[in-house]
Amino acid sequence: MLKRCSGCGVVLQDANETKPGYVKDLNHDLCLDCFNLKHYSKVNSVTIHTGDMPQIKEEALIVYVLSVNHLNLRLKYRLDRHFPNSPVILVINHIDTLEPSVNLNRMIERIRQEANKLQMKFVDVVPVSALQDKYVDVLMASIEHHQKQRNVYLVGFQNSGKSLLFKRIASHLNIETTVLSGKKPGLTLADFEIPFNQNKLVDTPGIYLPGSIASFLPYDSYKDLIIETRVKPKIYQLNEQQSLFFGGIFAVSYLDGGFKGIACYASPAMQIHRTKYDPTYEKFNQLQTTMKHTIIGVNFIKQTYRLQPNLAYELAISDVAMIHIKGKATIEVYLPETMRVTLEEALY
Ligand SMILES: Nc1nc2c(ncn2[C@@H]2O[C@H](COP(=O)(O)OP(=O)(O)OP(=O)(O)O)[C@@H](O)[C@H]2O)c(=O)[nH]1
Numbered sequence: 001m002l003k004r005c006s007g008c009g010v011v012l013q014d015a016n017e018t019k020p021g022y023v024k025d026l027n028h029d030l031c032l033d034c035f036n037l038k039h040y041s042k043v044n045s046v047t048i049h050t051g052d053m054p055q056i057k058e059e060a061l062i063v064y065v066l067s068v069n070h071l072n073l074r075l076k077y078r079l080d081r082h083f084p085n086s087p088v089i090l091v092i093n094h095i096d097t098l099e100p101s102v103n104l105n106r107m108i109e110r111i112r113q114e115a116n117k118l119q120m121k122f123v124d125v126v127p128v129s130a131l132q133d134k135y136v137d138v139l140m141a142s143i144e145h146h147q148k149q150r151n152v153y154l155v156g157f158q159n160s161g162k163s164l165l166f167k168r169i170a171s172h173l174n175i176e177t178t179v180l181s182g183k184k185p186g187l188t189l190a191d192f193e194i195p196f197n198q199n200k201l202v203d204t205p206g207i208y209l210p211g212s213i214a215s216f217l218p219y220d221s222y223k224d225l226i227i228e229t230r231v232k233p234k235i236y237q238l239n240e241q242q243s244l245f246f247g248g249i250f251a252v253s254y255l256d257g258g259f260k261g262i263a264c265y266a267s268p269a270m271q272i273h274r275t276k277y278d279p280t281y282e283k284f285n286q287l288q289t290t291m292k293h294t295i296i297g298v299n300f301i302k303q304t305y306r307l308q309p310n311l312a313y314e315l316a317i318s319d320v321a322m323i324h325i326k327g328k329a330t331i332e333v334y335l336p337e338t339m340r341v342t343l344e345e346a347l348y
C-alpha cells in the first residue's frame, strides 16, 4: 500500500527530490516539505496545489470554513449547488484577528441576508477562533445537532484554518491527529479523518485561490505579510490625488471623493508609504528595488473602482491587505496583473 505523509497526506516517494512527497527514507512519516515546515518553519517548494471544491458524493454535513481574511470572497461559490443534498454550516474563522469592537452578530446577520437573497441557506453561522479555541465547543454542538448520522466535511479556501480547526476538534475529543497547519496555502493535500459521533469528521484539501501572495513571493517573504494576529487598522486621512504604496507590491490611489479617512488592515510588516498621485507610478517603480517586500519582473496593471455614496466598502488585495472606505470615491489600484483584487460591501 502507498504510504502517505502524516502532515499533508501526499503519497511519499524517494525517487525525485524535486517532486512532492519526497523522503530520503520511506520509513519517515513526514515528506521533506512538511519536515522542514514543522521543524524549521521553512518551505522550499514553490508549487501551489491548485485543487478545486472537493467532490463529496454522499449526503453529508458540510462545514464551510471561511477566514475573516477572505470575507470578500464569501459569495464566490454557490455551495448549495456544489452540495445539493447536504446542509451547510458556515464557520467564520480567525475572529481573534478582528478588533474587539467588531459586531459579530451584525456580520452574521448581513451574511445571512445576502445568502437568503441568493436563496442559499446556511443551517447555522458560527464565528470561531481555531487558534484560541474560541467557540469551537459551540461549533461542535451545532455539528452534532445538524449531523443526523452523516459524515462531516470541513471545506474552504486554502489557509482558512480547516486543519487547525480539525486539530482543535480532535483535541476536544481526546483524539491525536498528525495533520499540519501553516501559512503555506495548499498545505493539506489529501483527506484526513477522525471518528465523530459514530460517523467521521474529514479535513479536506483547501480550494485554490488564484492571485494569492504565495504565487508571487517565496515563503520566507510572504509569511510576514499574512494576517494572523489582531491588526489595528492604520487610518489615513487622504486628500484627492494621493497614493498609498504597500511595500513594492501594489499601490492604492485615491483619485476623487473629497477629504476622506480610509482604514488599512495589513500585517505590521507591511510598509505603507503615502505620497502624491502620479499616473505613471514612476516613483513606485523606482522604490520597488529598495523595499523589503517587493514584486519585480511581472506586468503591473491599473484597475479603477467607482464607489457609490452611502455604502461602506472593503477592497481586498490578495491575502495581504483589506482597505475600508465609505461613500463616494474613485480608487485606482496598481498591482501585478494576476494578483487578486476584489471590492465588496464591508461587513464590519
Ligand atoms: N490567528 C488565527 N490564525 C489561525 C486561525 N486558524 C488558523 N490559523 C492559522 O492560519 C494558517 C492556515 O491554517 P490551516 O489550518 O493550515 O489552514 P487550511 O485551511 O487547513 O489550509 P489548506 O490546508 O492550505 O487548505 C495557519 O498558520 C494557522 O495557524 C485562527 O483562528 N486565528
Ligand SMILES: [Mg+2]
Pocket: 162, 163, 164, 180, 181, 187, 188, 204, 205, 206
Ligand atoms: Mg489544511
